[in-house]
Amino acid sequence: QVQLQESGPGLVSPSQTLSLTCSVSRESITTDYRYWTWIRQPPGQGLEWMGAISYVGTTYYNPALKSRTSISRDTSKNQFTLQLNSVTPRDTAVYYCARGQYSSGSYYSFSSWGQGTQVTVSS
Numbered sequence: 001q002v003q004l005q006e007s008g009p010g011l012v013s014p015s016q017t018l019s020l021t022c023s024v025s026r027e028s029i030t031t032d033y034r035y036w037t038w039i040r041q042p043p044g045q046g047l048e049w050m051g052a053i054s055y056v057g058t059t060y061y062n063p064a065l066k067s068r069t070s071i072s073r074d075t076s077k078n079q080f081t082l083q084l085n086s087v088t089p090r091d092t093a094v095y096y097c098a099r100g101q102y103s104s105g106s107y108y109s110f111s112s113w114g115q116g117t118q119v120t121v122s123s
Contacts, residue, residue: 004114022097035100041092
C-alpha cells in the first residue's frame with residue numbers, strides 16, 4: 001500500500017550539503033508509531049542507519065553522523081527530508097528512505113522502502 005520515493009540530486013560537490021526528499025503516498029506520515037527513516041549503503045559496504053523522524057516529529061540520529069545530519073518533515077506535503085552537511089566522497093552511497101514501525105505481535109521493522117537513489121560526492 002504505502003509507497004516511498006526518494007528524490008534529489010545524484011551528484012553533490014565536496015563540502016556541500018546533500019539534500020534528499022522522500023515523498024510518501026497512501027499513508028500519512030503522522031500515522032501512529034511510524035518512524036520515517038533514512039538508510040544508506042556505500043559501495044562495498046553494509047547498510048547504515050542514518051536517522052529518523054517519528055510520527056510526532058521527534059528526530060533520532062546515528063551518533064556518527066549527528067553533527068552533520070538534519071531530518072525534517074512537511075506534513076502538508078507528506079514528505080520528509082534529509083540534509084547531510086559537509087559531504088566528502090565517503091558519503092557516496094545509495095540512499096534509501098524507509099518506514100519503520102511497531103506493530104502488535106511483531107518486532108520493529110522497516111516495512112516499506114523506497115527504491116533507493118544513488119548519490120555521488122565528487123567534484
